[in-house]
Amino acid sequence: MAIVKMKKATIIALQSEKEILTKALQEFGGLHMLDIREEVSEHEDIKLSKGDVLQGEDAADEVNRLEARLSQVKYALEFIKRFGTIKKSMFAPKVEVDEDSYIRYLQDEPKINQIVDSCREIDSKFAELKSKETKTQNTISQLLPWKDLDMRLEEIKASRYTIMSIGFVASKYTDDFKAALNSIDEKVYIETISIGRENTYMLIVCHTDIEDNVVQSMKQFGWSKVAFNDITGTPAENIKKLNDELRNIESVRNSLAEKGKELIDNNEYLEIMHDILSIERDKKDVTSNFVKTEKTVLISGWIPEKVTNDLEAAIAKITESYSLEFQEPREDELYPTLLDNPSFAQPVEFITDQYSIPSSKGVDPNIIMAPFFIMFFGLMVSDAVYGILVATISALLLLKIKPQGNFKKLVGLMALGGAATAFWGIMFGGWLGGMIRIPAIMFDPLQEPFAMIGLCVGMGILHLFVGMGLQAYKNIRNGNVLDAVFDQGFWYLLLIGILMLALPATAIIGKYMAITGAAGLVLTQGRTEKNIIKRLLSGVLSLYNITGFLGDALSYLRLFALGLATGVIGQVINSMALMLGGTIIGSIIMVIVLIFGHTFNIGINVLGAYVHSSRLQYVEFFSKFYEGDGIQYNPFRIKTKFIVKK
Amino acid sequence: MNLFEFMNASGGLIWAFLGSAIAVGFAGWGSVIGVGNTGVAAAGVVTEDPGKFGKTLLLQALPGTQGIYGLLIGFLIWQKIGVFGGLVEINLQQGFLLFLASLPIGLVGFVSAIYQGRAAAAGCAIVAKRPEELAKGMVFAAMVETYAVLALLASFLMLNGITL
Incomplete structure (x- = not known):
């Protein structure tokens, strides 16, 4: 498929031309x-000429050098981002770099050092400031409780006859602590400086004679002594000084940031170097696959x-x-798998690749799977308005942002799934959870559940059946026609x-x-067994697989149940919102509830539809072939x- | 008045309310556990790599659906008995049938949400080590959900068969 x-x-070329050859191969791509x-x-x-050896290429040193360079550039790019983003339109074309300027940029490599050095310099200064x-x-927060202490901190020390101490105890012990000190000597000087959330901060002065007793009381009540060793002057003065220092740090930081902003001009250069170095790195890296002689x-x-001819032409040039x-x-x-599918089936490749990349020996299921996946997705959401919303938003994303790779596939999947959702919504009369009353074209699953089942x-x-058909196709393609008849044909018949049987006619x-x-299956399913009895027995046992088939078929009931969930939750949101209507404020809240409610409903059900539609492919469909x-x-x-290299 | 007389006197409505409470309450309870457990695992992954928030959030949403299914059945019961305007008088048998109809989603929703939460939490570990394999983690969790979906369908069909 x-x-x-x-x-x-297989290419053999001259060592001397290896560089230009890899370059040509890279451009050929x-x-x-x-x-x-x-x-x-x-x-x-x-056979080699005498003395010559066949050996692998080794370019590790050069690759490592380029890697290191590349990580410098990445660091600088990341660093510059901190000083404001570069306003670039989402739709701006990429910078084009032609061959001449490519070489010029490459020779200009040392300029990176300059930029990286200034980034590093600013970075380390920032860390220092921090x-x-x-x-x-920290010092400020330590000083804050002592703001009202009207003393120079260096004066808090013992004198010949007194000892002096500042510290704190837990506030709940303050009264007991004071009483205990006073009971030692009424002349103990206690000054409460401030009361924090948990602790009370105090200054205590007493005579040296009673020092031992005081210290013991302090220990008893968990007194924590505070010392400011390197600080002189009153706490208030110091706090002011430190706050000035903080402002100073802030202004130094701002001027550093200004310096950093000047670096933003280098952004384009760095981006170009990033890509050029990546290209060079890849070119060196790929040589590690080569084998060389002298x-x-x-x-x-x-x-x-x-494209074999194109390759020949590219080398011949x-x-x-x-x-x-x-x-x-x-x-x-x-061999490596490259898929070639029409555009409607490409989004589904994402689903298949998430399971496992198709083997080159198997078949590519995407084109056959696409309509099923999309229809199942639509059935599980099945609301016309939701579908139109999802499809429109996804289509706009595709047109405006032009996403690439897997993201493009995912958005494409949503666009197709949204369209199918709208289709089934119209079929079943699901319009915004029944808010807009448009009758169903096919039937209303809530009224006729058995039609839906x-x-x-x-x-x-x-x-x-399609899954089994693909296995039959594979069997026939590989020349095993009998396998196709026995393993799939008889099952189809049965x-x-x-x-x-269900229909009288x-x-x-x-x-x-x-x-x-059934007879065919009994006779053929045991054909790998040598013993005739075993052969019939495994044939009979194979009929048991009917239950597996039944289970698989019933698994599709989730299509109904999940569609039901969307519709009824939509109804719940509507009736909740309508209860609020009436007054002006009520109506405003009603609209908000409607918008949030339905957005939530879309989100959760699109996720559910995506997961369950995938599951039906992975578990029920893929298991067949x-x-x-x-x-x-x-x-x-x-x-x-x-960049775009010209 | 003993319990039996009380039941008899209050008619079927009490059973209908009990049923819808079980559907909404138990399924929601299960989802709370499931979503909570996945959230714990997801937060661990995001600590290491905040960029994986979106992926783990997808996984966390998965065990949340049981609560929604429960609410759905509850809502259909309320619609049937007229909670939103003018309660319908129903007899004991009708009420009991409504109660029975809410059991599948209430019970299966409760248990499946918890186990789906475990599978989804393990899926977060997949995202941590191999973020590109998110889909596989989601499918493992969705395998559990199958039974909640079937229970939802069973509840719905039973409910659909009860005429008031």
Whole structure:
């Protein structure tokens, strides 16, 4: 199906032209490199001229150097961001860099040092300021309780006949503490300086004669002595001084930030260097896949069949001395998976890749899975207004922001899912949880649940049959036609027969179909067993799989239940909101409730629909045929973030 | 008045209310546990890497649906018995049937939300180590939800079959 066929390319070229060759290959951008060093080392029959050795390329030093440079640039870019973002329109085209200026930029590499050094300088000054600020703030908070102490801190010390101490006790003990001190000697001087949240801060002066007793009382009540060793002057003075210092730090910081802002001008240069260095790094890094002799280099990789000629042309353009060979993959050989799907199926690739990348030996399920995924998604939300909203927003995102990669696929998925949601909403008459009354075109699932159950299980059975069909296709493609008849054909007969039994008109044909199918299964399902009895026994046992099929089909009832949830929750929101209406304020609240409520409902149900639609693919559909564990096609190419290389 | 006489005298409404309370209450209770447990795991992941907030939030939302399913069944019962304007008189049998109809989502919702929460919390560990495999973690959690969805459907069909 839509897995692109690949060929293995093997290039032999001159050592001297290795640089320009890798450059050309990178610009060509279609070769998925293979690390052949190990493979080659196992081939002992490769004949080389005397004295020459076959060995792997080693470019680790150069790669490491470029890595280090790159991380410097990243650091500088990240650092500059702190001083204000660079106003760049989302739609601004990327900077274009042509070959000449590319080389000029590359030679201008030392300029990075300058920028990085000034970033580092500012950065370390900031860190210095920060630690100074923290220290100052700590001192201030220690001094604050002593603000009203009208004494110079250096004067708080013992004299010949007195001892003097400042400190605090827990406020709940203050009275007892004072009483205890007074009971030692009434002349103990106690001054309460301030009362904090938990502690009371006091100054205590007493005669040296009673020092021992006082100290003991202090111990008893958990007195914490406070000392300010390096500080002179009154606490109030000091607090003022420190606050001035804080302001000073702030102004130094502002002037530093101004300096930092000047660096913003370098942003474009840094972005360009970031990409140029990445390109150079990749170019060096890829050589670690190569094998070399003294004069030649051997390169191997996978390439899409369609562009083999382009590769030949790209190499021929730069050199004449080369050898290029293309090989078909061996039968059991896995090659990188590149998918080629029409645009409506591309978003679903995201779902498949999340499960596992399709194997090149299997089939690409995306194009077949896409309509099912989208329809199931729509059924599980099934509200016309929700659908239109989700589809419109996603479509706008796609057109305006032009997302890339997986995000683009996800948004595309929402756009398609939204459209399907609107479709089913119209079919079932679901308009904003029943607020807008438009009758259903098909039927209202709330009124006719059995029609809905039939629809869901019917779509499920179709989905399962298609899954089995894909396995049959794979069997036939691999030449195992009998497997397709035995493993899928008989099951089809049996299951369709049973389904037809339900209708009186087809009951008789159905009966014979079911019996034929069952008989076929009993006879063939044990065909790997040698023993005839075992063979029949496993044949009979295989019929037990009908229950598995039944379980799979019933699993699709979630389509109904989740659709039900959306509709009824919408109703709940509406009736809650309508209860509020009437007054002006009530109406305003009503509108707010409606907007928030329905936004929430969309969010939770879109998430649910996404997860459950994925699950139906992964568990019910993929289990019938899917082969994952493929290798992502990741060609050696120019990867840029900010620039376009011309 | 003994309990039996009380039941008889109050008619079916008391059972209908009890049923809807079980549907909303138990399913919601389960979701609270499930979402809470996932939130604990998610917060741990975000401590290491705040950029994973969005992904873990998706996982946290998953065990929350049971509470919604419970509310849904509760709401349908209230609609049926006219809580939003003019209660309908129903007999004991009708009331008891409404009560029974709310049991599947109440009970399965309660248990499944707790276990789905565990699976989702483990999914947060996937996001921590291999953020690109989020979808797999979500599917593991969604496997548990299947039974809540089936219970919701059962409750709905039972409810649908009760005529007042």
